Amino acid sequence: MNRNRQIAIIIPDTLQQLGLQCLLSEYFPLYRPCCFSSLEQFSHAADTFDFYITDADSYLVSLEFFLLRRNRTFVIVREGVAPAPAPLLLPARATMETLIETLQPLLTAENTTLLPAEGSKELSSREIDVLQEIVRGSTNREIAEHLSISLNTVLSHRKNITAKLGIKTVSGLTFYAIMNGIISGEEIDS
């Protein structure tokens, strides 16, 4: 469900690349960092990234590219030397705390849009029908027959139920169904 978000790190300096990779994987593990020493290296896949981190020199060299993605590009700068059309700045000499605080609002704001809306966590009435069948011990084929739906639809309902409830096994689903009055305990014991 959660596609890994990607960040392109376009910096010729290996140590800076490594430092950023460490920082990202430690504090923003949902993002997968990909390193490039120059823009040419990744121009073919340029738009598959959610964010870009680059240094001031690389930024200026490929100004046109980055200006189009200005609100998704962080530029590493030394104190007081910001490239002209100021994008998001990442001061190289800042403390780790400051770096994280600079990255966090944007990186985590992106994440929240990945989560399904609160309301969609409720089971639909069709999903409840399928859940009742699962708990009664019906096979997928039987469920399809009883509810007059295709086998594929059964499978996709099952997948959604698991995703919404965070429960995979039949025993777990049975527990959920009884607890929420979707099925009565006696029905299971019989």
Next chain:
Amino acid sequence: MPLVSSNMQMSEVVEAHTSLIPVLNRLGIRLGLGDRTVADICTEHQLDTDFLLTVLNTFLNEEYFPERKLRTFHLSQIIDYLTKTNRYYERYQLPNIERHLRSFLSMSGGNPSLALIGRFFESFKETFLRRIGKDDGEWFPYCLELSRRLATNPDVDAEKGFSLPSPENAEDQIEALLADMKSIMIKHLSGEYNDNLCYAVIFAISSLEKDVKQHNRIRYRILLPMVAAMESLCRP
């Protein structure tokens, strides 16, 4: 996480990672470790240092799983370790969850949804003990027999296909049940209950879950391929 190595003091390793205590215990290593190194302790308990290190390191680091190295150990070592972990689950970890669960249920004032958790655990326990019984009674003896026969007479025919307990890539039922039990308590608990005892149950379930994950990695990614390779050697 830095890897444990043979010249480290075992007590320092354990101080940093107390979750290793149950792993050491099942191998017969007990606390009161003094200043002895990992290598000293292995000599004392007649354990293969390399093997112990691999077990400890894979237990500590979920990312670290040196398949090639693990496959160089003898099949009997692998089975011995898996058997010891099974014993440990049976004698200590399952009863431990049970004990916590019992006081959790009795101290939570007759909350009916909790009784269901108790039933869920019972069915999990039954599934788990059935698997352990099958390991002891069928699968492990079969693997050992195969390896013995190959050692004495490489031309021998394998018995006709023994159905392996579980396909390698299928989701493991035991892991899934443990994960559900935890998730149910975390996401779907309702009514009155004792917070502290609830945490004790979840903690006990999580530590069994972590242990089973390591056991399963060895089971599916090491033992299963080893046995498959032996079977193909046996076939004419």
